[in-house]
Amino acid sequence: MTISRRSLLTAGLGAGFIVAVPGVSYAAVPSLAGLRTDPFSLGIASGEPWPDGFVIWTRLAVDPLADDGLGGMPSRDVPVEWEVAEDERMARVVKRGVAIASIGSAHSVHVELRGLQPGREYFYRFRSGRYISPVGRTLTSPAPHEMPAALAMAFASCAQYEHGFFTAYKRMAEDQPDLVLHLGDYQYEYKKDSYVVGGGNVRDHDGPETVTLENYRQRHAQYKADADLQAAHAIAPWLVVWDDHEVDNNWADEIPENQDPAQLNDTAAHFRQRRAAAFQAYYENMPLRPSALPSGADMTIYRRVQWGRLAHFHMMDTRQYRDDQLAGDGWKKNIMERFDENRSITGAEQEKWLLDGFKASEARWDVLGQQVFFAERDRAQALDVDDVSMDGWDGYAASRRRITQGWVDAGVRNAVVLTGDVHRHWAGDLKVDYKNPDSPVVGSELVCTSITSGGNGSATATDATDATMAWNQHLKFYNDQRGYVNTKITKDSMRADFRVLDYVSTAGSEVRTRASFDIVDTVPGLQARA
Numbered sequence: 137m138t139i140s141r142r143s144l145l146t147a148g149l150g151a152g153f154i155v156a157v158p159g160v161s162y163a164a165v166p167s168l169a170g171l172r173t174d175p176f177s178l179g180i181a182s183g184e185p186w187p188d189g190f191v192i193w194t195r196l197a198v199d200p201l202a203d204d205g206l207g208g209m210p211s212r213d214v215p216v217e218w219e220v221a222e223d224e225r226m227a228r229v230v231k232r233g234v235a236i237a238s239i240g241s242a243h244s245v246h247v248e249l250r251g252l253q254p255g256r257e258y259f260y261r262f263r264s265g266r267y268i269s270p271v272g273r274t275l276t277s278p279a280p281h282e283m284p285a286a287l288a289m290a291f292a293s294c295a296q297y298e299h300g301f302f303t304a305y306k307r308m309a310e311d312q313p314d315l316v317l318h319l320g321d322y323q324y325e326y327k328k329d330s331y332v333v334g335g336g337n338v339r340d341h342d343g344p345e346t347v348t349l350e351n352y353r354q355r356h357a358q359y360k361a362d363a364d365l366q367a368a369h370a371i372a373p374w375l376v377v378w379d380d381h382e383v384d385n386n387w388a389d390e391i392p393e394n395q396d397p398a399q400l401n402d403t404a405a406h407f408r409q410r411r412a413a414a415f416q417a418y419y420e421n422m423p424l425r426p427s428a429l430p431s432g433a434d435m436t437i438y439r440r441v442q443w444g445r446l447a448h449f450h451m452m453d454t455r456q457y458r459d460d461q462l463a464g465d466g467w468k469k470n471i472m473e474r475f476d477e478n479r480s481i482t483g484a485e486q487e488k489w490l491l492d493g494f495k496a497s498e499a500r501w502d503v504l505g506q507q508v509f510f511a512e513r514d515r516a517q518a519l520d521v522d523d524v525s526m527d528g529w530d531g532y533a534a535s536r537r538r539i540t541q542g543w544v545d546a547g548v549r550n551a552v553v554l555t556g557d558v559h560r561h562w563a564g565d566l567k568v569d570y571k572n573p574d575s576p577v578v579g580s581e582l583v584c585t586s587i588t589s590g591g592n593g594s595a596t597a598t599d600a601t602d603a604t605m606a607w608n609q610h611l612k613f614y615n616d617q618r619g620y621v622n623t624k625i626t627k628d629s630m631r632a633d634f635r636v637l638d639y640v641s642t643a644g645s646e647v648r649t650r651a652s653f654d655i656v657d658t659v660p661g662l663q664a665r666a
Contacts, residue, residue: 179366182274183423189249193423196243205353254279278444291317292620293556294586298337300640302364307647309367319556320379333591352417452506457483481532494546512570551579563613
């Protein structure tokens with residue numbers, strides 16, 4: 137019997153006890169003595185695909201919301217067997233081994249696979265004691281010299297657990313992408329009742345605002361226990377980057393949002409300690425390579441993933457190395473310091489890495505996976521006034537110009553920026569100089585809305601209802617609903633489908649495509665599909 141991918145999302149996620157598989161012996165792995173509850177309550181995941189492997193992940197927890205952040209697990213390391221197979225039934229196993237879920241890493245497991253075939257679909261699972269995990273699907277990337285026919289890539293951001301149900305993740309999984317990019321705000325730091333959406337929150341965070349390692353571990357576990365999020369992780373490999381809420385709202389380098397000494401653990405003096413805790417928990421809960429393991433308050437997440445000759449994904453970090461937001465952050469008018477050549481949102485080292493990557497790229501598509509609005513988005517209609525967000529690239533205009541000019545000078549064939557953060561769908565054309573109406577279009581930006589953040593949104597909030605569209609003519613689309621973006625990337629074009637849900641305040645909304653755009657090879661800019 138052939139098991140469909142969709143069956144992984146239904147029957148597969150309910151698996152708990154081990155079943156016999158011909159030719160597989162589990163005798164070498166000791167039982168988890170005394171454990172009477174399935175430890176795979178946080179699901180499984182894969183990520184970081186390369187031509188001969190990927191990372192597979194799990195984290196053991198029998199009580200995800202335990203206050204100590206350790207998931208109710210015993211105070212010792214636990215052996216976990218893993219398997220990778222060519223089929224969904226796990227009959228044709230090609231790799232297996234034993235990993236140690238250590239108490240020092242909150243019983244998480246990161247297995248870095250090598251020696252597999254490029255451009256292939258694989259399946260994986262874990263076992264500990266008498267319990268077996270769900271089966272996940274993943275892929276290796278194509279060989280560097282190959283031009284694959286197509287890549288189905290989805291991207292998402294901003295999943296505030298309290299603001300709605302994660303149905304969008306379930307619908308994304310049902311769309312069966314081959315790769316998922318998560319562009320930040322995977323979880324939120326707030327305690328119950330401190331970030332309330334209109335109409336009230338539909339569920340609550342457990343625990344206090346996340347400050348300590350225990351807090352962050354507990355919060356990640358609460359999110360990971362969600363079945364819809366688990367479905368999205370189980371269907372495809374993920375590439376993840378953080379934004380701000382994985383640590384603290386609108387943080388910048390070593391500067392927290394609030395610097396009031398009266399607020400415990402929210403001062404600059406405490407922030408590096410808080411950041412270290414957040415980074416440690418982030419690594420423990422994401423399918424990242426072991427080389428990404430943080431060192432205290434420092435963790436390198438910018439990296440490049442190649443998908444044959446079709447695409448290079450430049451995954452960026454616009455939080456850890458940025459200069460502080462100007463003028464106290466927020467939307468501000470006529471802040472000329474934003475054009476200062478010395479200001480950076482990436483830091484000098486990451487900027488050089490990105491520009492060098494452009495120069496070396498021979499890919500058909502160079503895709504920047506990053507966090508905050510890239511194009512100019514000026515709310516002021518008057519020519520002698522600008523009103524822009526200090527937190528996005530508008531607050532770092534010279535930094536944006538250097539990056540954009542960098543891909544132009546390098547002769548990048550097709551540049552596409554993917555963005556999250558703003559809880560709305562947007563799409564627009566990119567220029568080097570937004571103040572010059574004759575400046576040519578040199579790329580495209582696709583902005584995904586939130587999974588839940590902001591609540592249901594409005595189906596009537598369209599291009600015509602956002603006045604910013606009228607005098608920012610490089611912006612082509614706006615929508616205020618929840619959802620994600622699907623793309624289909626081929627050598628000839630990139631198609632973007634903006635997927636929306638009617639509601640997230642209750643579970644089960646269907647999904648539909650609100651708008652679609654094409655980006656045609658060597659033709660910069662968006663072309664709307666009928």
